[in-house]
Amino acid sequence: MWSRLRxxxxxxxxxxxxxxxxxxxxxxxxxxxxxxxxxxxxPRSTAAFFDVDNTLMRGASIYHFARGLAARNLxxxxxxxxxxxxxxxxxxxxxxxxxxxxxxxxxxxxxxxGHKVADLVSLCEEIYDxxxxxxxxxxxxxxxxxxxxxxxxxxxxxxxxxxxADIIKRRLGLTxxxxxxxxxxxxxYTGRLVGDLLHGPAKAEAVRALAxxxxxxxxxxxxxxxxxxxxxLLSLVGHPNAVNPDDNLQxxxxxxxxxxxxxxxxxxxxxxxxxxxxxxxxxxxxxVGLLRRRRHG
Numbered sequence: 096m097w098s099r100l101r102x103x104x105x106x107x108x109x110x111x112x113x114x115x116x117x118x119x120x121x122x123x124x125x126x127x128x129x130x131x132x133x134x135x136x137x138p139r140s141t142a143a144f145f146d147v148d149n150t151l152m153r154g155a156s157i158y159h160f161a162r163g164l165a166a167r168n169l170x171x172x173x174x175x176x177x178x179x180x181x182x183x184x185x186x187x188x189x190x191x192x193x194x195x196x197x198x199x200x201x202x203x204x205x206x207x208x209g210h211k212v213a214d215l216v217s218l219c220e221e222i223y224d225x226x227x228x229x230x231x232x233x234x235x236x237x238x239x240x241x242x243x244x245x246x247x248x249x250x251x252x253x254x255x256x257x258x259x260a261d262i263i264k265r266r267l268g269l270t271x272x273x274x275x276x277x278x279x280x281x282x283x284y285t286g287r288l289v290g291d292l293l294h295g296p297a298k299a300e301a302v303r304a305l306a307x308x309x310x311x312x313x314x315x316x317x318x319x320x321x322x323x324x325x326x327x328l329l330s331l332v333g334h335p336n337a338v339n340p341d342d343n344l345q346x347x348x349x350x351x352x353x354x355x356x357x358x359x360x361x362x363x364x365x366x367x368x369x370x371x372x373x374x375x376x377x378x379x380x381x382x383v384g385l386l387r388r389r390r391h392g
Contacts, residue, residue: 208286
């Protein structure tokens, strides 16, 4: 699939947003006729964009994927506990330094290189059904269906690998998914990314590129996130929403009159103040680092 991206000018040096948007539209039907027969604006010219980790789903999706791998004896319970402890320390410290992002990126690429895309997708499907399906927030599910029932499109926008994001999209009946894109040739991962991690400002870049491809009116679109780090995305649309927000996003949302949705039952225990998209990105790097050490150990 990603060979088609290179043919369209989105090789390994492509901007992250363009790469993610092109990959997503190659998997999802496009709707460029955005005017109804009577001249009114078609609801399909608008869309809702949902972050995944702690917005649509409880916790980090990549961590639940790690649990599924542990259940298949791909690494030990001790490794999983060490991985969970590292995630907790990262949440408490709240660090988002560039070297953390780079470490996650490099570890992930080292792990997937040489592996078949179909194998990873099959594994993701099994693990989603076993460990992730019941972690979708019911409140978030209601928000999703509110948009779908009105005829709008609903897209995921997440730092998690696009293969996993696409499975979540299909299971929930959504329109499409924007995620981090790993390059593959002839169905095998090359060990390179198409663009970079879909994190922070890159999410806004991807949505802007998607809007151009799909004929979306961003002023009429809606976005949902738990993370202050997603402020570029939230500020890009006409209807930003905070969901289970970290402290910084909650303050910003209240100051600007944005709707706030909180689906957490144990707010004190779960409010840590770190953008969970970054948790997922760094946790994913920690996970694949563990797997890489076991494979070569």
